Amino acid sequence: MSKQTKGAKSSTGSKKATTQKKSSSTKKSSSTKQTAKSKVSTKKTSSTKKQATQTKKGLATVKTTVKKKPQTTKKVVKKRATTRKAEKEGPLDFYLKAGQISIKVKELLRSKVKIGASVLEICEIGEAKIKELGAKWAFPLNVSINNVAAHYSSPPNDDLVIKKGDVVKVDCGVEVNGYVADTAFTISFNKDLADLVKASHEATKAAVDLIRPGITTDRLGQEIEDIIRSYDFRPIRELSGHQLDQNTLHGPITIPNVKGTKGIKLVEGQAFAIETFATTGTGKLVKGENKCFIFQLNPVQIPIRLDPARKARKVILANYSHFPFTTRWIAKELTVSAAKIGLTYLANKGQIHRYPVLSDIRGSFVSQSEHTVYLTEKSRVITTLENQ
Numbered sequence: 001m002s003k004q005t006k007g008a009k010s011s012t013g014s015k016k017a018t019t020q021k022k023s024s025s026t027k028k029s030s031s032t033k034q035t036a037k038s039k040v041s042t043k044k045t046s047s048t049k050k051q052a053t054q055t056k057k058g059l060a061t062v063k064t065t066v067k068k069k070p071q072t073t074k075k076v077v078k079k080r081a082t083t084r085k086a087e088k089e090g091p092l093d094f095y096l097k098a099g100q101i102s103i104k105v106k107e108l109l110r111s112k113v114k115i116g117a118s119v120l121e122i123c124e125i126g127e128a129k130i131k132e133l134g135a136k137w138a139f140p141l142n143v144s145i146n147n148v149a150a151h152y153s154s155p156p157n158d159d160l161v162i163k164k165g166d167v168v169k170v171d172c173g174v175e176v177n178g179y180v181a182d183t184a185f186t187i188s189f190n191k192d193l194a195d196l197v198k199a200s201h202e203a204t205k206a207a208v209d210l211i212r213p214g215i216t217t218d219r220l221g222q223e224i225e226d227i228i229r230s231y232d233f234r235p236i237r238e239l240s241g242h243q244l245d246q247n248t249l250h251g252p253i254t255i256p257n258v259k260g261t262k263g264i265k266l267v268e269g270q271a272f273a274i275e276t277f278a279t280t281g282t283g284k285l286v287k288g289e290n291k292c293f294i295f296q297l298n299p300v301q302i303p304i305r306l307d308p309a310r311k312a313r314k315v316i317l318a319n320y321s322h323f324p325f326t327t328r329w330i331a332k333e334l335t336v337s338a339a340k341i342g343l344t345y346l347a348n349k350g351q352i353h354r355y356p357v358l359s360d361i362r363g364s365f366v367s368q369s370e371h372t373v374y375l376t377e378k379s380r381v382i383t384t385l386e387n388q
Helices: 024-087 091-112 119-132 191-210 217-230 307-319 327-333 336-348
Strands: 142-145 148-150 167-176 179-188 241-244 271-279 286-288 294-297 352-355 357-359 366-375 380-382
Touching: 091 119, 091 167, 091 179, 091 366, 091 380, 119 142, 119 167, 142 148, 148 167, 148 271, 148 366, 167 191, 167 366, 179 191, 179 241, 179 271, 191 217, 191 271, 191 366, 217 271, 294 336, 307 327, 307 336, 327 336, 336 352
Parallel strands: none
Antiparallel strands: 142 167, 148 357, 167 179, 179 366, 241 271, 271 366, 286 357, 294 352, 366 380
16 A cells, blocks of 8 residues: 655745836736746646656555465465364364274174183273274273173183173273273174064164254153063163263263153263163163172272282373273283282272172073264264264
């Protein structure tokens, strides 16, 4: 933008009078004409200078603008790239990353679950694959067989193997930046129980299809129970789906497996593990207090005197401060004996929370199906399914 220069002051030049005896009216007339001519000349000169100044500044402006264009373009591109990068780092992206890893781990585990396979080896193969793919464990891999519904992860030196006629449930948890993919499947080696597997699978699928922002949890529980009972099996009341959040495996909101519960309205931005169980038994669980291989750190800590307990807690604080862990993992850092003694002491003192093995009555069979979903504005994303 060019500046406008102000006009120069007009100067009046008077010719010397040839005679001082001319009338005053003649002097005034001559003076007026000369003044007018001088003004015209001054205006022309001023106008010419202005045009020259404007032309020079205009050219300078054009040159400056041409030089600055490439710099401006570079800045805009850089800002846009930064914005796109920031957009990719939201919770949904981390849920999806964890989900994609869980899909690959499940594919591997399906090929490993077979008659004669070691449960300990299955647990360690799945956990190793999670780390190989660049993620962390959200909880120890669960392999629960027949009437055992949940929370069985092999202890050190476990000799349990899969047998003909078994119904095997595999529950896998993957963590990326604190966000979790929680997913499970069932494989039956009993042809008579194909519908049991189908019951939990269809119940989970229906709940996943139904869940949206605005729906209430009791509506989901009703749908789950209706489908399981349509196959002449029972849901397990004590087990349910659960809310997920960063560094949180079990949030405050649960997704029931039964009808008649108090409904809570769900909203955009929440994540849930939709987890259903169908059983040939009573639908009521028995806790195996003498069988507990999974624990989680409690937030309040007190001084500990027992040496194995102090060492165990140090390992837990360094590696498993947010998510559950298993005796097997602690034993690898200490010894099997020290791990068992230390964890038992910490549990008795309330320093860690127990997740005991959960079972229905002896002789019954339980199936499980689970997927993780993230609620968007009007729908949901199933993070543990392909092409999401």
